[in-house]
Amino acid sequence: MTQSVLSVKGLRVSFPTPDGRARAVQDVGFDLGRGETLGIVGESGSGKTVTALSIMGLVPRPGEIEAGSIELNGENLRRLGERRLRQVRGSEIGMIFQEPMTSLHPTLRVGFQIAEAIRAHDGVISREEVRARVESLLDRVGIPDARTRADEYPHTWSGGMLQRAMIAMAVANDPDVLIADEPTTALDVTIQAQVLEVLREMRTETGAALIIISHDLGVIAEMSDRIAVMYGGRIVETGTLEEVFSRPLHPYTAGLMASIPSLEGPVGSLPSIPGRPPDIAQLPSGCSFHPRCQLAQEVCASSVPDLGSRDGHGAACFFSDSVERPVQSSANVLVAQRERIPTPPLLEVDDLRVHYKERRRLFDRRARVARAVDGISLTVAEGETLGLVGESGCGKTTTARAILRLVEPTSGHVRFEGRDLCHTEGSDLRRLRRDIQAVFQDPFGSLNPRLTVRKIVASPLEIQGEMNRAEIRERVRDLLELVSLGQELEDRYPAALSGGQRQRVGIARALALEPAMLVLDEPLSALDVSIQAQILNLLRDLQDRLGLSYLLIAHDLAAVRHLANRVAVMYLGKIVESGFRDEVYSHPAHPYTKALLSAVPVPRPGARSDQIVLRGDLPEIGDRSVGCRFASRCYRAEARCLEAEPELQGEPHAFACFFPLAETVS
Amino acid sequence: MNAGYVARRLLQLLPSIAGIVLVAFLLLQMAPGDPILALAGESGDAEYYAFMREKFGLDDSMPEQLARFASNAIRGDLGVSYTQGRPALTIIGERLGATLLLAGSALVISTIVGVLAGVIAARYAGGVRDAAITTVTLSLYAAPVFWIGQLALLFFALRLGWFPTNGMTSPSPPDTAFGQFLDLLHHLALPALVLASQQVASVSRLTRIGLVEELSTDHVRTARAKGLRESTVVWRHALRRALGPVFTVIGARIGYLFSGAVVVEIVFGWPGIGRLMLSAVQTRDGPILLGIFLLVSTAVVVANLITDLAYGTVDPRIRYR
Numbered sequence: 002m003t004q005s006v007l008s009v010k011g012l013r014v015s016f017p018t019p020d021g022r023a024r025a026v027q028d029v030g031f032d033l034g035r036g037e038t039l040g041i042v043g044e045s046g047s048g049k050t051v052t053a054l055s056i057m058g059l060v061p062r063p064g065e066i067e068a069g070s071i072e073l074n075g076e077n078l079r080r081l082g083e084r085r086l087r088q089v090r091g092s093e094i095g096m097i098f099q100e101p102m103t104s105l106h107p108t109l110r111v112g113f114q115i116a117e118a119i120r121a122h123d124g125v126i127s128r129e130e131v132r133a134r135v136e137s138l139l140d141r142v143g144i145p146d147a148r149t150r151a152d153e154y155p156h157t158w159s160g161g162m163l164q165r166a167m168i169a170m171a172v173a174n175d176p177d178v179l180i181a182d183e184p185t186t187a188l189d190v191t192i193q194a195q196v197l198e199v200l201r202e203m204r205t206e207t208g209a210a211l212i213i214i215s216h217d218l219g220v221i222a223e224m225s226d227r228i229a230v231m232y233g234g235r236i237v238e239t240g241t242l243e244e245v246f247s248r249p250l251h252p253y254t255a256g257l258m259a260s261i262p263s264l265e266g267p268v269g270s271l272p273s274i275p276g277r278p279p280d281i282a283q284l285p286s287g288c289s290f291h292p293r294c295q296l297a298q299e300v301c302a303s304s305v306p307d308l309g310s311r312d313g314h315g316a317a318c319f320f321s322d323s324v325e326r327p328v329q330s331s332a333n334v335l336v337a338q339r340e341r342i343p344t345p346p347l348l349e350v351d352d353l354r355v356h357y358k359e360r361r362r363l364f365d366r367r368a369r370v371a372r373a374v375d376g377i378s379l380t381v382a383e384g385e386t387l388g389l390v391g392e393s394g395c396g397k398t399t400t401a402r403a404i405l406r407l408v409e410p411t412s413g414h415v416r417f418e419g420r421d422l423c424h425t426e427g428s429d430l431r432r433l434r435r436d437i438q439a440v441f442q443d444p445f446g447s448l449n450p451r452l453t454v455r456k457i458v459a460s461p462l463e464i465q466g467e468m469n470r471a472e473i474r475e476r477v478r479d480l481l482e483l484v485s486l487g488q489e490l491e492d493r494y495p496a497a498l499s500g501g502q503r504q505r506v507g508i509a510r511a512l513a514l515e516p517a518m519l520v521l522d523e524p525l526s527a528l529d530v531s532i533q534a535q536i537l538n539l540l541r542d543l544q545d546r547l548g549l550s551y552l553l554i555a556h557d558l559a560a561v562r563h564l565a566n567r568v569a570v571m572y573l574g575k576i577v578e579s580g581f582r583d584e585v586y587s588h589p590a591h592p593y594t595k596a597l598l599s600a601v602p603v604p605r606p607g608a609r610s611d612q613i614v615l616r617g618d619l620p621e622i623g624d625r626s627v628g629c630r631f632a633s634r635c636y637r638a639e640a641r642c643l644e645a646e647p648e649l650q651g652e653p654h655a656f657a658c659f660f661p662l663a664e665t666v667s
Numbered sequence: 668m669n670a671g672y673v674a675r676r677l678l679q680l681l682p683s684i685a686g687i688v689l690v691a692f693l694l695l696q697m698a699p700g701d702p703i704l705a706l707a708g709e710s711g712d713a714e715y716y717a718f719m720r721e722k723f724g725l726d727d728s729m730p731e732q733l734a735r736f737a738s739n740a741i742r743g744d745l746g747v748s749y750t751q752g753r754p755a756l757t758i759i760g761e762r763l764g765a766t767l768l769l770a771g772s773a774l775v776i777s778t779i780v781g782v783l784a785g786v787i788a789a790r791y792a793g794g795v796r797d798a799a800i801t802t803v804t805l806s807l808y809a810a811p812v813f814w815i816g817q818l819a820l821l822f823f824a825l826r827l828g829w830f831p832t833n834g835m836t837s838p839s840p841p842d843t844a845f846g847q848f849l850d851l852l853h854h855l856a857l858p859a860l861v862l863a864s865q866q867v868a869s870v871s872r873l874t875r876i877g878l879v880e881e882l883s884t885d886h887v888r889t890a891r892a893k894g895l896r897e898s899t900v901v902w903r904h905a906l907r908r909a910l911g912p913v914f915t916v917i918g919a920r921i922g923y924l925f926s927g928a929v930v931v932e933i934v935f936g937w938p939g940i941g942r943l944m945l946s947a948v949q950t951r952d953g954p955i956l957l958g959i960f961l962l963v964s965t966a967v968v969v970a971n972l973i974t975d976l977a978y979g980t981v982d983p984r985i986r987y988r
Contacts, residue, residue, distance in 0.1 A: 059891055061883065083897075091894030098892075103885040106904055108982050118893040154983040170893060 012069035040225030095171030112151025219602025233289030240314030250316030273534035388565030444503035580654035746954035766939030777866035785874025808868030877909030918974030
């Protein structure tokens with residue numbers, strides 16, 4: 002390591018709460034060498050964002066840096082006046098935030114906002130010169146047609162483009178340090194691959210050191226030289242990427258690595274970390290991980306272990322030597338794949354379409370039609386899980402909602418146990434709905450905040466009105482036990498529950514009427530990494546015990562792989578490939594599937610060799626498309642793809658492509 | 668924003684204005700009192716009464732009177748004042764300028780002072796300045812305007828002698844145009860401030876709330892991370908969006924401004940439509956009253972339309988079509 006640009010020592014940040022000061026960050030220190038990349042991994046509340054904001058001097062009030070030093074090129078930033086600190090921000094340290102959609106000012110032009118970053122640090126630069134630099138910056142981060150696009154407002158840009166603009170802003174003044182806080186978390190996986198590529202290019206061009214903060218070990222593995230794992234406001238392990246991944250010394254690191262669903266290796270229930278990340282206002286005594294740790298002994302509850310080495314590989318654990326390498330043991334691997342299920346399909350969807358008319362004005366005859374779902378056919382058999390995957394805007398959620406009759410399908414058929422769902426009304430529909438229940442993505446928004454857990458779980462039973470009060474009470478208790486929630490939670494309101502607990506309540510509610518099938522719409526994506534594994538395991542377990550069928554809607558290909566028997570890949574309202582899980586994952590036929598799989602960051606150093614980075618954004622769902630929908634982004638497209646649309650063909654492995662990937666054509 | 672949209676919105680205003688006029692007309696009809704008695708006294712001779720009733724069409728049925736008023740109003744004729752014998756529109760027109768000047772000045776003052784106070788309160792939210800601004804503006808808002816007006820008159824005009832007590836111009840105005848302008852400002856200042864004081868609270872409260880919220884948004888954090896000065900962050904980034912609701916409220920309060928103006932004009936002897944209205948009520952002068960109703964309600968409705976349209980120019984995401 003060369004001399005360090007940024008050196009943080011003994012950082013402590015706290016926020017006042019009604020119960021005293023909550024330590025968001027404690028005793029955090031690291032050195033960042035010139036041109037080096039440090040990856041900070043952690044779950045929500047681990048203190049990673051607060052650490053980044055401390056370096057910028059932007060800890061939101063009433064938070065306060067209580068102790069520590071932050072030295073940039075030997076200058077202690079904590080001692081600087083506001084004026085000098087402002088010069089550092091945006092000029093010596095550039096920062097990229099998580100939510101590109103909200104991180105730019107909505108009513109100022111993109112080019113102007115980048116120009117501001119330049120002008121704030123160069124008072125004498127001419128108007129023309131600023132403009133030229135803005136255009137060249139946008140050009141460098143890969144915004145096509147920068148000259149005209151600079152004059153547009155942020156709402157006309159996609160998330161991926163906005164994040165490029167954020168990067169342009171951060172590198173505008175050639176900073177020494179770049180901080181990227183969850184830069185791709187809000188983006189789709191193919192867009193994530195693009196943005197990470199731009200970030201790498203900018204790092205090389207400016208020679209800046211980079212701090213990348215993420216909950217995603219895959220992103221960290223792909224970008225970092227060294228990593229720091231944060232838990233409960235402290236760095237619990239640090240070392241080079243290879244060191245930490247090959248031999249984690251902290252049980253949390255090891256547990257995290259073992260619990261992430263992956264695209265390779267055996268499939269089965271994941272070894273999850275029990276419990277949940279601590280609330281910083283009520284940190285456990287001693288090592289804050291000890292309540293969740295299998296190695297914990299008395300000493301762990303009484304004293305805080307030291308991280309040890311700052312430069313080398315070290316972990317804040319008394320029992321580092323006992324930490325096992327995370328090998329996904331084959332003991333808990335279930336049957337790799339169930340073969341063709343002989344039972345007749347439970348759910349049959351035939352040529353389902355949902356079209357939205359967008360009227361520009363009243364009485365406009367030539368309304369534009371958005372074809373959100375454009376001819377989807379699928380089946381789900383008893384006890385089976387079908388994974389429906391795709392990027393945001395591909396129509397997967399609309400498909401789920403149409404199946405549940407939460408939106409009216411434009412045409413097509415949905416049959417459940419042979420009964421037509423699309424043309425059922427009133428009490429018949431209500432009866433059918435008992436058999437298909439739904440679990441939604443946002444565990445915060447999908448539970449009524451004014452009802453207790455008992456009321457929420459009981460409400461479907463009350464609506465159906467077939468049980469008396471005592472029976473309902475008992476049933477609620479059984480349901481909560483089924484999803485491993487303690488009885489003591491019955492009288493709580495959703496606000497007093499963690500994300501994982503809420504999702505369990507949502508699952509319990511869905512199971513109340515003993516449905517045959519659950520539609521799971523992104524059930525994991527709002528949860529912390531260690532909680533995702535718990536819910537994933539719960540869903541597997543429930544399926545085995547209750548013989549449920551799942552339609553799993555998700556964008557996370559690795560998670561889908563751990564739950565689904567079959568998968569269907571959607572792109573712009575159509576299924577482009579479907580088949581048995583292992584077949585699709587190991588031998589994708591459609592170039593889109595291949596690109597999607599290759600875009601998922603692999604949590605293993607040096608894993609990446611031949612990534613396919615798709616160009617451009619997901620196009621808007623158009624009125625009428627000639628040719629293959631994917632042709633505009635496809636790396637294999639030929640003239641024919643623009644002229645005719647390929648049909649979904651093949652059984653059981655089906656794909657809609659004229660030029661499928663060679664290895665599969667057998 | 669295209670011309671077609673504006674034209675359509677303007678067209679939509681007509682029914683609301685027509686409704687307001689209808690209600691005002693019916694109210695006047697139902698109100699007790701007879702304009703002729705008010706005009707000619709109780710002891711006039713019967714023939715004269717009959718002549719006057721005939722002249723103003725007061726004996727016609729109500730629908731007939733309404734139809735006549737409406738058809739004339741569309742042609743820009745609001746009828747003839749019972750008391751002055753001149754067209755109502757002319758009389759109102761003579762007074763309108765003074766009221767617009769007063770209300771307009773109050774609008775400008777309350778907006779500027781309100782936004783400034785709101786910005787200070789938001790930047791020091793929870794502090795002494797915040798509390799002081801809240802207390803003062805809310806007190807001014809809560810107190811009746813005639814009371815504030817009289818207190819201001821007693822203190823600033825009579826006790827301190829800083830301002831004239833009455834009217835719009837001095838009895839002997841200066842010769843130069845600039846001198847006359849200063850004289851007008853001197854007379855305008857106190858009534859305008861009193862009228863504005865009522866409006867400051869709503870503007871400053873809304874500015875404060877909006878700004879406090881904006882200052883914790885992601886895009887403001889980005890602006891700070893760029894190294895912008897805090898004043899730039901506040902005035903250019905945060906305030907821009909915080910002002911949206913403020914504009915709406917200003918538009919919605921135009922009506923209050925006019926009713927406040929009526930009171931202030933009477934307290935300060937300002938020769939605007941407020942005083943005209945008061946005398947018209949006393950003499951049951953229907954054409955004048957209806958004309959003022961029509962004018963004020965149109966102004967309120969148009970002001971609301973303007974704020975709606977202003978949204979579109981402030982926020983590029985709103986597209987009217």
